[in-house]
Each structure stands twice: as structure tokens, then as C-alpha cells.
Amino acid sequence: MLYAILCYNSEAAVGAWSKQYHDETMARLHVVNDKLAKQGRLGPVARLLPTTAATTLRKSGGESLVIDGPFAETKEQLLGFYIVDCASLDQAIETAKELAIANPGTGSYEIRPVAELHESQLPVQRKPAA
Amino acid sequence: MNDLGWIDAVLTAARPQAVGALLRYFRDLDTAEEAFQEACLRALKTWPQNGPPRDAAAWLIFVGRNAAMDDVRRRAKQVALPDEAAISDLGDAESELADRLDGEQYRDDILRLLFVCCHPGLPATQQIALALRIVCGLSVKQIARAFLVGEAAMEQRITRAKARIGDAGLPFETPGAVERAERLATVSAMIYLVFNEGYSARAGETATRGTLAEQGIWLVRLLLRIFPQEPEVMGLAALMLLQQSRAAARFDDKGAIILLEDQDRSLWDGKSIAEGLALIDKAMRHRRPGPYQVQAAIAALHARARRAEDTDWAQIDLLYANLERLQPSPVVTLNRAVAVNKVRGPAAALEMIEPLGSKLSSYFYFHGVKGALLQQLDRRAEARTAFDRAIALASTPAEAAHIRQHLDHLDKESA
Numbered sequence: 334m335l336y337a338i339l340c341y342n343s344e345a346a347v348g349a350w351s352k353q354y355h356d357e358t359m360a361r362l363h364v365v366n367d368k369l370a371k372q373g374r375l376g377p378v379a380r381l382l383p384t385t386a387a388t389t390l391r392k393s394g395g396e397s398l399v400i401d402g403p404f405a406e407t408k409e410q411l412l413g414f415y416i417v418d419c420a421s422l423d424q425a426i427e428t429a430k431e432l433a434i435a436n437p438g439t440g441s442y443e444i445r446p447v448a449e450l451h452e453s454q455l456p457v458q459r460k461p462a463a
Numbered sequence: 464m465n466d467l468g469w470i471d472a473v474l475t476a477a478r479p480q481a482v483g484a485l486l487r488y489f490r491d492l493d494t495a496e497e498a499f500q501e502a503c504l505r506a507l508k509t510w511p512q513n514g515p516p517r518d519a520a521a522w523l524i525f526v527g528r529n530a531a532m533d534d535v536r537r538r539a540k541q542v543a544l545p546d547e548a549a550i551s552d553l554g555d556a557e558s559e560l561a562d563r564l565d566g567e568q569y570r571d572d573i574l575r576l577l578f579v580c581c582h583p584g585l586p587a588t589q590q591i592a593l594a595l596r597i598v599c600g601l602s603v604k605q606i607a608r609a610f611l612v613g614e615a616a617m618e619q620r621i622t623r624a625k626a627r628i629g630d631a632g633l634p635f636e637t638p639g640a641v642e643r644a645e646r647l648a649t650v651s652a653m654i655y656l657v658f659n660e661g662y663s664a665r666a667g668e669t670a671t672r673g674t675l676a677e678q679g680i681w682l683v684r685l686l687l688r689i690f691p692q693e694p695e696v697m698g699l700a701a702l703m704l705l706q707q708s709r710a711a712a713r714f715d716d717k718g719a720i721i722l723l724e725d726q727d728r729s730l731w732d733g734k735s736i737a738e739g740l741a742l743i744d745k746a747m748r749h750r751r752p753g754p755y756q757v758q759a760a761i762a763a764l765h766a767r768a769r770r771a772e773d774t775d776w777a778q779i780d781l782l783y784a785n786l787e788r789l790q791p792s793p794v795v796t797l798n799r800a801v802a803v804n805k806v807r808g809p810a811a812a813l814e815m816i817e818p819l820g821s822k823l824s825s826y827f828y829f830h831g832v833k834g835a836l837l838q839q840l841d842r843r844a845e846a847r848t849a850f851d852r853a854i855a856l857a858s859t860p861a862e863a864a865h866i867r868q869h870l871d872h873l874d875k876e877s878a
Contacts, residue, residue, distance in 0.1 A: 345476035346469075346519075348684060354468040382734075385687040385700070386741040401745060402691040408518060438469030439515050 376416030483572030502527035697746035698756030705762035708735035776805035
């Protein structure tokens with residue numbers, strides 16, 4: 334079964350990581366990524382830009398309103414997600430734990446079973462550039 | 464696992480909010496800073512064992528305030544407050560405090576903290592040093608290194624600046640809408656100064672001075688978090704991110720400046736560009752243009768061009784015309800002339816900058832641009848004069864080296 338692992342953390346704290354801490358954490362996360370990829374369990378992975386870059390479209394009663402910022406003001410923000418193929422919820426929790434160990438400190442990982450995943454039409458390895 | 468690295472980041476992230484609130488309680492910068500320092504020490508003691516508090520800033524404010532009051536009471540020989548180990552899970556007290564401090568008040572606390580660094584009596588370098596010390600929490604040693612001065616000199620500079628703002632009196636009344644907007648503009652300018660101090664660093668200095676550009680971006684993100692709907696703050700953030708995205712491509716191996724047109728665009732940082740473009744797109748939807756947004760829009764056109772020859776110079780010319788109206792300055796006109804050269808040719812551009820000669824006579828870039836335009840028009844002797852003047856005015860070896868390349872080129876053409 335496919336699971337989305339939604340990664341929440343304090344954006345302000347992550348933004349204050351030293352370069353060294355950032356690089357070390359990313360290196361550890363890549364180890365987990367590589368392992369999942371080798372097992373053929375890794376789907377799309379996204380790291381999102383800060384919520385300050387976000388825009389929210391709110392629709393109520395046919396009217397839609399464009400608001401600057403994320404959908405909800407929360408203490409921890411959605412910073413990215415993984416789509417992972419897991420045999421069971423236990424395995425999904427294990428995978429989230431591996432991510433949590435690679436990325437120490439606070440943080441929450443919401444494990445959401447995926448109902449449908451449509452095939453991507455994007456070229457593989459698209460760089461987040463202009 | 465490197466837990467301290469994480470705690471360090473949490474403390475840095477919470478700092479503006481916590482010091483801002485403590486400043487409001489104690490109405491004294493040194494007391495607020497000391498209270499925060501004490502709270503940090505206690506956090507380093509208790510967080511690794513007890514786990515992190517849900518709201519780090521609220522914890523630090525609570526503990527910092529108690530520590531400072533405890534200090535006062537101890538001096539008055541009264542009973543001390545309970546140890547923070549017993550209150551590491553602040554529970555009700557924490558959430559009550561967090562609720563009371565939420566929203567507008569937090570925002571005004573942070574804005575005030577930034578604003579006190581912008582005292583108009585302080586020279587730019589002192590404003591920058593204060594912001595780095597008070598808001599970003601850099602050590603005096605780190606700041607001294609970024610400014611390429613000794614630690615003692617920087618310590619003295621910061622102490623003097625603090626005394627100055629203490630004498631002037633800090634603004635504690637809740638600002639009205641107009642005053643808040645004015646503070647926002649002042650703080651934005653100061654943050655851009657922090658960024659530019661790093662961005663304008665010479666080649667070879669970027670390792671130390673580059674910190675300042677990163678801190679500038681950290682500060683503008685902070686400002687954007689408390690003012691998420693202000694198009695000019697989005698514009699400033701976009702401008703800084705788009706400029707910073709080119710950092711790796713700006714100097715050659717010998718330290719000479721590489722012009723935007725000649726930069727290896729594969730060295731540009733895609734993530735900074737993506738964030739900058741997202742922010743300028745958001746800002747422009749508000750249809751409330753301002754100088755930062757226009758400059759960011761110009762930077763965005765450069766960022767969007769995959770090759771230099773794809774640059775939309777006609778649009779850049781229009782944007783500079785816009786900027787001339789919003790913020791008239793000979794330097795803006797000089798920049799516009801570079802776009803005009805691309806669209807209408809060197810004669811039109813030269814005509815545009817000739818009236819600026821008296822105002823920009825000691826400006827390095829004026830003579831550099833003028834020389835390049837004259838060179839294109841094949842007026843070699845005049846070009847050489849302009850380049851010679853530019854070299855005389857160059858403030859860094861990189862600038863001089865860049866002009867020398869032009870002169871070499873002239874020599875080759877004449878040969």
C-alpha cells in the first residue's frame with residue numbers, strides 16, 4: 334500500500350539551521366532515501382518552499398478568495414512529503430521513524446494512506462528552477 | 464545525534480520573539496538580553512533531558528522573565544521562584560502566556576526589536592552590527608569577523624550604539640497603522656543594508672562577509688512571517704533571494720567581477736530563484752507596486768532568461784522607467800541606460816547618461832558604463848579616458864580588474 338509521509342516541523346527553526354547542520358541532516362535523509370529507492374519503495378518526494386511563499390485559495394459559497402500564506406497558521410508547518418510503498422502500517426511507521434532519526438529535534442510525521450496516485454507527466458528529476 | 468545543533472537552531476529561531484517580549488517587560492535592552500541569555504542556558508540544561516517544549520519562544524519568555532525577576536528578588540532577599548526543572552512542562556501557564564502574547568503583540572514586539580536597531584542617529588554600519596547582535600544573536604566575534612575588524616573594536620561599537628538608543632528612549636507604545644507602516648519601511652531598509660553589506664563583499668571575502676547576506680535573508684524571512692501580506696516585504700525578500708542566487712557565479716578564479724551577461728547560469732541557485740520568483744509573483748498580484756518589487760521584477764527577468772541573449776531588455780527598460788518614477792536617482796537612470804543600450808543602442812544610452820556626469824562624476828560604475836558605450840560607438844580615445852577614470856575610482860581589486868579587461872580589449876582592437 335502506498336503511504337504519504339507528511340513532514341511537519343518548525344519552519345523558523347529549520348530556517349535557522351547552520352549550513353553544517355543542514356548538510357549533515359540532508360546527508361542522513363539521503364541515506365534513508367537511497368535505501369527506500371533500492372528497495373523499490375520510494376515514490377515522489379518533495380521539499381516545499383517556506384510557507385511565506387505560499388498562497389491559499391479559499392472557496393466558500395462559490396466565491397473564492399486568494400490569501401497570502403499557508404492554509405493554516407500552526408506551530409509546525411508542512412515542509413515536505415514522501416510517497417512510500419509499505420507492506421503495512423507498521424512498516425510505514427518504521428519508515429517515518431527512520432526519517433525522524435535522520436532529522437533529529439522536534440517534528441511530526443503524518444502517515445496518510447494514499448487512495449489514488451496518478452502517474453506523473455513531469456520529466457523525471459525536474460529541478461525546481463525557473 | 465547532534466541534538467545541540469537542533470537546540471541552537473530553535474533558540475536562534477525563538478530569539479526575536481523572546482527578546483522582543485522581554486524588552487517589552489523590562490523596557491531595557493541589556494536586561495532583556497541577559498534574561499534571554501539566562502533562559503537559553505537553562506534550556507541547554509533541561510531540553511536535552513526533558514524534551515523540547517511545545518512553544519519554545521513562550522518557554523524562553525516565561526523562564527527568562529522569571530530568572531530576571533528572581534534575580535531582582537534575590538537581591539531583595541526574598542523567596543526565589545520555583546526551579547524551571549519543575550516547570551519544564553509549563554502546561555497552563557505556558558499556554559496562557561502564549562495566548563496572551565499571540566498575534567499582534569508578538570508582531571509588534573519583533574517589529575520594535577528590529578526598529579530599535581534603526582535609530583536614525585546611528586550610522587548604517589552600527590545599525591547593521593546592532594541587528595546582527597540583538598536580533599540575529601550573532602556573537603561579537605562573529606560580527607567582528609564579518610566586518611573585518613577586531614573583536615574589541617566591535618564590542619565598543621555595539622556598546623556605544625546601545626547607549627545611544629538607550630538615551631534616545633525606546634518606543635513602547637503600541638504603534639498605530641501609520642506608524643507601523645513607517646517602522647516597516649525603516650526596518651526593510653535596514654535589512655537590505657545588512658544584505659548588501661554581505662553581497663557587496665569582494666571576492667575572497669565572501670566566506671566571512673557572505674554571512675551578512677545570509678543573515679539579511681534570515682531577517683527578511685522573519686519580517687515576511689510577521690507581515691505575510693505586505694507586497695513590498697515580499698518584493699524585498701524576492702530581490703534579495705534573486706540576487707543571492709547568483710552568488711556562486713559573480714567572480715572568476717582571479718577574483719574579477721563577472722557581469723550578469725557573462726555569468727555561468729548553471730551556477731545560479733535554482734532553489735533561491737524558485738523562492739524569489741514565487742514571492743515576486745505573489746507581490747505583483749496586490750497591484751501596489753513599490754521600489755523593492757520593481758527591482759525584484761527586474762532581477763526576476765534576468766533569472767528567467769536561460770541564456771543572456773534571452774533577456775527581455777525591453778521589459779527591463781520599462782521597469783527601470785517605473786523605478787525612476789517611484790525612486791528617482793541618477794544611479795537608477797544609469798542602470799536603465801544599460802537596458803536602453805540593448806534595446807535602442809549605445810547612442811541612445813549615452814545620450815541618457817550624459818546629463819548624469821556632474822552627479823555621478825566620482826561613481827565607479829558611471830565611468831565603467833560610459834566607457835563601454837563609447838567603446839561600442841568606436842570612440843576609443845574617449846572610452847579609454849572613461850575607463851582610466853573608472854580604474855582610479857575602483858574601490859576593490861575586482862572592480863579594477865574588470866575595467867582592465869575592457870582596456871586590454873581596446874588595446875587589442877587598436878593593434
